[in-house]
Amino acid sequence: MADQRLLLIADTHVPKRARRLPDQxxxxxxxxxxxxxxxxxxxxxxxxxxxxxxxxxxxxxGNNDHGALRERLPEVATATLGGVRFAVVHETGPAAGREARCATTYADADVLVFGHSHIPWDTTAATGLRLLNPGSPTDRRRQPYCTYLTCRVGDGRISDVELHRLPPRAPRRKE
Structure with a gap:
């Protein structure tokens, strides 16, 4: 089976921080x-x-999602893609000790995708769990760029993990 291409995003905050996702x-x-x-x-x-x-x-x-979003979406999602076991969650707690904490909590996963901080993150725990945070494509907060991640999965491995920076956008005008 051919590799699958994945897009990882989080913290879109539409329409609070941006009217829509960027065209890219x-x-x-x-x-x-x-x-x-x-x-x-x-x-x-x-x-x-x-x-x-x-x-x-x-x-x-995530923590800013209520009503229909909480009714339709889980707090934690899992999926096996290309033989790679993924877990997706919004919050993982403080950065200090994150790898060890998540390796215990998500012991059945190969990759944990998370958000909340708006800070891109790519590390691997001692157990081999890969932790990926794509940042935010719409709300960079204290980061220099808005970002998202892409990768490929197949034959039980993740590859071509790439952090993409979005070009700066004009500030929103008060209406």
Whole structure:
């Protein structure tokens, strides 16, 4: 079976931080076999749009998601893709001790995709668990760029993990 292309996003905060996802991210949605969203959608309309447009969507709710988002999405999602076991969650707690803590909590996963901090993260725990945070494509907070991740999975391995920086966008005008 051919490798699958994944798009990893989190903390989109649409329409709170941006009216919509950047076009570059929508292009990645179209190219991806699977889209993973690690929470903080804010508006159920984005969930509807991603479900309609993506081939497969794996998502969870975040701390800013309420109502229909919490009704439709789990707190933790799991999926096996290309022989790689994924867990997706929004929050993992403080950065200090994250690898060891997550290696215990998500012992059945090969890769943990998470969000919340808006800080891109790519580390591997002593157990081999790979931890990936794509940052945010719409709300960079204290980071220099808005970001997302892509990767490939197949034959039981993850490869080509790439952090993508989005070009700066004009500030939103007060209406």
């Amino acid at each position: 991210v929508w292009d990645e949605v179209d190219a991806a076999d699977v889209v993973m969203h690690a929470g903080d959608w804010v508006d159920v309309a984005l969930l509807d749009e991603l479900e309609a447009r993506s081939r497969r969507l794996v998502g969870v709710y």
